[in-house]
Amino acid sequence: MELNQAPKRNASARQEGQGLLQEARTLIKENIREYGMYIALFVILLTFSILTDGLFMSSRNISNLLDATGYIAVLAVGMTLVIVIRQIDLSVGFAAGFLGAIAAIMLTQVGVPVYITIPVILVLGMGLGLINGVLVAKIGIPSFVATLAGMLVFRGALLQMTEKTGTIIVSDERFNAIGNGFIPDLFEVNGLHILSLILGLLCIVLYVLSEMANRRNKIKYQFEVISGPIFALKLIFISAIIGYITWILAGYNGFSWTVVIMLLVVLIYHFLTTKTVLGRHIYAVGSNPEAAHLSGINVKKITYIVFGSMGMLSALSGILFTARLQSATTTAGTLFELDAIAAAYVGGVSSAGGVGKVTGAIIGAIVMASLTSGMNLLGVGVSYQYMIRGGVLAAAVIFDVMTRKKRA
């Protein structure tokens, strides 16, 4: 997976006779805001790793951590786009809970097979998101209020669904595998998950090939590119990270379905936001809605699409969570929306609109989940955990605001 885009370059950085170190330093300086997040994640991982004598980076813990991040990470991806267009969606948590409950009922009480249930739930989620979109874009209700109303309604609906039975246990194994299961293996060698290793290797190869094609293309257009050694260094660095994560996961059952889904969502949304006209329109609407309208962009349509996608991701989140618990509970979805918003902000989205990346959102979600997991391992009390996570959220946004000011 391509986590960071080709960094922006400055003409002065590539003048002849400049040292590699100099170039690297300029690159980091210019992209400090983007890299800051990765550096922060690295520091957090390293700190917990040392404090727990390596237990934190154990295969089992990392695997659990990523699985526990999944249902928030997909929400954070959608939330990033919602915040990019200067809106907010508070209804996603209970929408996820409510839709998860419907999925559970369809599977257990109605007897609908999994492969029908999942698409139906996703479409239903999209529909609920569209309602928010219409309320905001067409009727003109502030998104904070419209989705707050949605949050209350969905919470009520969730209670209604689970009132009679209480927790709905889901026994469908294929469904539950989404939250707990791992991708199948071809054969196992020394406790290593071979298919995962192959997939990881494939990721690295695809990443290297796409970066190289990109670079070739740029050279064909006679654009300036970063120097060869730095480019190689970057390829090796990113490949090593992918390789390391794969190695860790392969040591404990391999990739879980949750991780695969999470990666797919990020990949698709990353592609949508950076490579397509639709993505460009979303950021244009966020930067300046009036200018976007005058540029022939249908601002209402973009709002529908972003809220629709948010609804669909809420449904996905609900499916992931229900499958993970193997049941739908009366409190499913509580505070998901705030976790997702926090992840998006840690990931560098700006409430002024038009700025923020989906890759940032997933890093933000992992940062927040790492904090929880690490502090749990260390036995830090829940009261302190909340305070520390709050502090990290504030620090991330302060860092963001400061670097933005400096660059402006």
Place this chain on the structure above:
Amino acid sequence: MGETILEMKRISKEFIGVKALSDVNFKVKKGEIHCLVGENGAGKSTLMKVLSGVYPHGTYEGEIVFEGQTQRFRTIKDSVNAGIVIIYQELALFPDLSVYENIFAGNEVKRGKLVDWNQTIVKSKEMLRKVKLDVNPETLVKDLGVGKQQLVEIAKALSKDVKLLILDEPTAALNEDDSENLLQLLRELKDQGITCIMISHKLKEVISIADSATVLRDGRTICTLDAAKGEITENAIIKHMVGRELSDIYPKRASSSFGERVLELVDWSAYDSRLGRHVAKDVRLQVRKGEIVGIAGLMGSGRTELALSLFGNPKEYRLQGEMRLEGKAVKFSHTSDAIRSGMAYVTEDRKGNGLFLAQDIKSNITAAHLRAISSKGLINHNEEVKQALEYKQSMVIKAPSVEQLVGKLSGGNQQKVSIGKWLFTEPKLLILDEPTRGIDVGAKFEIYSIMNELIARGMSIIMISSELGEVLGMSDRIYVMAGGKIKGELPADQANQENIMQLATQ
């Protein structure tokens, strides 16, 4: 009468790099109605802001003597305490509060530490009687028409024991009846001993009401005319307003021959339901291929509104009449339709609704025409950079790279990006709204040259501008707008500053 109530001596005020006022002298006699006239940007509003303490003492040079005492206003409150109240064009009322709450906002009637609402209502009734406004003081201000709101503003001023009342274009948004009412009220206030300074663009009004009139031009006092001596005439005022020489800053272009009609408007009207009035009414206008058509007029004359009503109508006015593009009647339901039909609109407010300041040059340039650099919804980033580089070069946008954020460029370069964005759509008809506002002379010349080049390539341009020199220097034909209507059409060789100003101030 005869005694001087206010004297402003040698007032100079500079904004970063721009001299807004230089050595302005301004004298007002007690109990008169004194009109302040001048083109847009002549310095009228700045002068009044100096007087009312919006620009505090120390940020300008010169001296203000009010009622025989030198005044150093640090805040608006200081000037209000001295008895000077200014009423702005955009009324400063709270629409969701009642009339009486508005009249005493910031000047509450108190008993002890608490507001005495009963007394407030009693007193506000008295103020309303003074301005002859017959409404229940508990009415919400938003439920009143603009004319009545204006009267509430005056009542509010009266509640502060005003000695000198300043009105900035009070009738700009009013219909004729309301305007006449207001002028009548001002005459009555004058009889009660209140001195009044009125900024106005409507010369007929000035002639009917003013005891004296001071003309400002380019931040300087040109003269003060006296009604008693019969000096206040339309011709005299216009002559003093525009008496500036046209400098040779407009690039010449090869003699022009025009092709067929590109745009034609027949009885085109646009009604703004939020304002409750027509922003454009019965407009007849045509633009031919290869022509620069200037639309002159003062601020608020409906030029921008007209342009928006043509360009896909983003403000959702109620439209009437017919619009023909290259002979075919068209109706646009969205700006994207207008763009697809070959129209482009460069906004007057590039930061507000023109550019994406937080994005780089290349995404700004391609924003309105992504189809050109994409296929099947996928953007070709390299093609985008290539195209953007071409525009950066051909328009001489000064920036280190096309990845520079637009928010960090200078005004002139931002304007070039703004124009480049629309040239990228390859329009047939380009509407430029105040294309050179707030940019330096060098960049202006570059933009004029670009315009000439576009015309030579067969594009048509509508240029909306408040700068008379620019309109005269660049246009082949000029329409003059006032109050949403086309007041006249002048071929370039017959137009001059005087006859344009005459039409614009009708």
